[in-house]
Every structure is written in C-alpha cells, then in structure tokens.
Amino acid sequence: MGLLSGLMGNASEVDNDDLEELLANTLIDGETVQKAYKVIRDMFIFTNKRLIIIDKQGVTGSKVEMLSIAYSKITKFSKESAGHFDLDAELKIWVGSDPTPISKDFKAGDNINEVYRIISQFAL
Numbered sequence: 132m133g134l135l136s137g138l139m140g141n142a143s144e145v146d147n148d149d150l151e152e153l154l155a156n157t158l159i160d161g162e163t164v165q166k167a168y169k170v171i172r173d174m175f176i177f178t179n180k181r182l183i184i185i186d187k188q189g190v191t192g193s194k195v196e197m198l199s200i201a202y203s204k205i206t207k208f209s210k211e212s213a214g215h216f217d218l219d220a221e222l223k224i225w226v227g228s229d230p231t232p233i234s235k236d237f238k239a240g241d242n243i244n245e246v247y248r249i250i251s252q253f254a255l
Contacts, residue, residue, distance in 0.1 A: 166249055170237060177249050181184050200226055205254040210247045
C-alpha cells in the first residue's frame with residue numbers, strides 16, 4: 132500500500148502470508164483466512180468462520196484490540212457516505228441484541244464498498 136493511499140484511508144487487500152504471525156495464536160483448527168483488508172492501522176479479516184477486526188490504538192499502535200464476531204451473530208450492517216465526492220464513510224455492524232453498533236470510519240467513501248460486499252457475502 133502506498134503512503135498516499137494509506138493516508139487517505141484506502142482499504143487495501145492484505146496478503147494472507149503477512150497474517151500468519153499475527154493470527155498464529157488466534158485461528159482454530161480448520162479455520163482459514165478468506166480475505167483481509169487494511170484501513171490505515173485497522174484490519175478486517177474474513178475467515179471461513181468469523182470476522183476479526185483488529186484495532187491498533189494509541190500513538191505507537193502498540194496496544195491492539197482483536198474483536199472476533201461470528202457471522203451468525205451479525206444481525207445487520209450498514210454503510211453511510213454522502214456520495215462519490217465524500218471522503219468520509221462509516222461502516223456499522225450490529226451484533227446480537229446489542230443496540231449499539233460497532234462503528235468504523237473510512238476516509239475514502241468508495242473503498243468501503245469492498246469490505247461491505249465481503250460482509251454481505253459471509254453474513255447473509
């Protein structure tokens with residue numbers, strides 16, 4: 132991913148080989164990564180069993196939250212942008228009966244579409 136692309140928040144596909152060390156103690160037997168996308172420091176990892184959202188926090192990104200969501204628990208999801216010229220977009224995912232969605236911001240509205248399509252493929 133180029134520097135300008137990263138600064139603009141473009142979602143770029145991550146090579147599965149780059150995820151092996153990161154997910155070495157996370158994936159279970161028979162679980163494989165299908166697709167992975169990086170937006171700035173955050174990642175959306177789609178396996179054959181669940182969605183893993185990695186949120187790097189703090190200035191250095193040394194604190195990492197790894198959120199695991201079973202596809203069957205996703206009750207609804209949405210994307211919001213103001214159109215083609217809007218540089219901000221938001222992805223929301225509702226899990227179970229929790230009324231508060233998981234919300235992730237994207238800096239380039241068009242790039243949210245690939246992540247949204249993949250969630251649609253696995254969650255529906």
